[in-house]
Amino acid sequence: MCNDLAKHYQQILLGLGEDPEREGLRDTPMRAAKAMQYLCNGYEKSLDEIVNNALFESSSEEMVIVRDIELYSLCEHHLLPFIGKAHVAYIPTGKVLGLSKIARIVDMYARRLQIQENLTRQVAEAVQSVTGAAGVGVVIEAKHMCMMMRGVEKQNSVMTTSAMLGSFRRSGNTRQEFLQLIRNH
Template sequence: MDAVLKKPMPKSDYLDKPSTNRPDQAEVESAVRTLLRWTGDDPDREGLIDTPKRVAKAFLEMFNGYDMCPAEELGRTFEEVAGYDDLVLVRDIQFHSHCEHHMVPIIGTAHVGYLPEGKVVGLSKIARVVDIFAHRLQTQEAMTAQIANVIQDVLNPRGVAVMIEAEHMCMAMRGIRKQGSTTLTSTFTGVFKDSPEEQLRFLTMVRHGNK
């Protein structure tokens, strides 16, 4: 699927830290034990005794995007760019996320470009924004729009282009079980949205680097 997303996400979805009400450690470990029993295994056997604790720790790492604000990552910009105002493209940002429908992995690559308006942001900050949104329960469509919208709203560039390519384990491991299928999403704002030529230039630069 190759979709161009045009409807912006509500700003509260990407400019603020999400509101969280986490249970305590004991509740989490109890929930994991219940899931282990649901699989048909014995949570008291030797190999699974510490699994609830390990799962709780792993979840804190994999979903730490809920503790961070992507807008804050873009807060420091640089204006000494010698008049540069052409496309800035950060390509091949690898990420892992989790599908909000089945909580199984999404593994993919993001390509993010923008046309600066007098200021630029550190390149690592773009990758950091991708990771923050990836480390939340997601759909690929929403994540694509969130990345573009927060860059547009915070940096106010002349336009933003985002493309994500990802494999969804919910397709590979269950249901239709089609390994290797890739989902492609893209969204454009500003100049990119209004100019097919700029869209083509962005896509060409992304694809040229993958040959």
């Protein structure tokens, strides 16, 4: 597959008017192909594989928050990066998820061609399905290179998206507690 991608990158270089055989570009098609495979390795993973049975019995019914999970993704419209952080919270109902698994879930979905709105919902639904939580809240804040490097070229713009499921959607108090806790750090 990498060789096929490399051939396409070579065609892109030719289409841009470049010489893929010049010294600085000779290995670029293969490097770009390997980079794209890495940046999109979320397609190779499944939720079951990521979680790997890391659910643990717990009597806790209080909100669990993992804040400031860095994420790197590619905009599906322009294939340019968007970079930011995710804040994920859930209210357990007898089981808690291993801490690193939440970050791995974010990575799995971020490492696919995406739009931020879908990424936010996918993370929330995945945490909900794995934990059976009473509620899940996800907020993602990201800077999009497709808006910064091209088009309107707004360097300081940040997009914020949220997905609120279960008690986070039904209860204004639960939602407010989550939003207040991620703001006060």
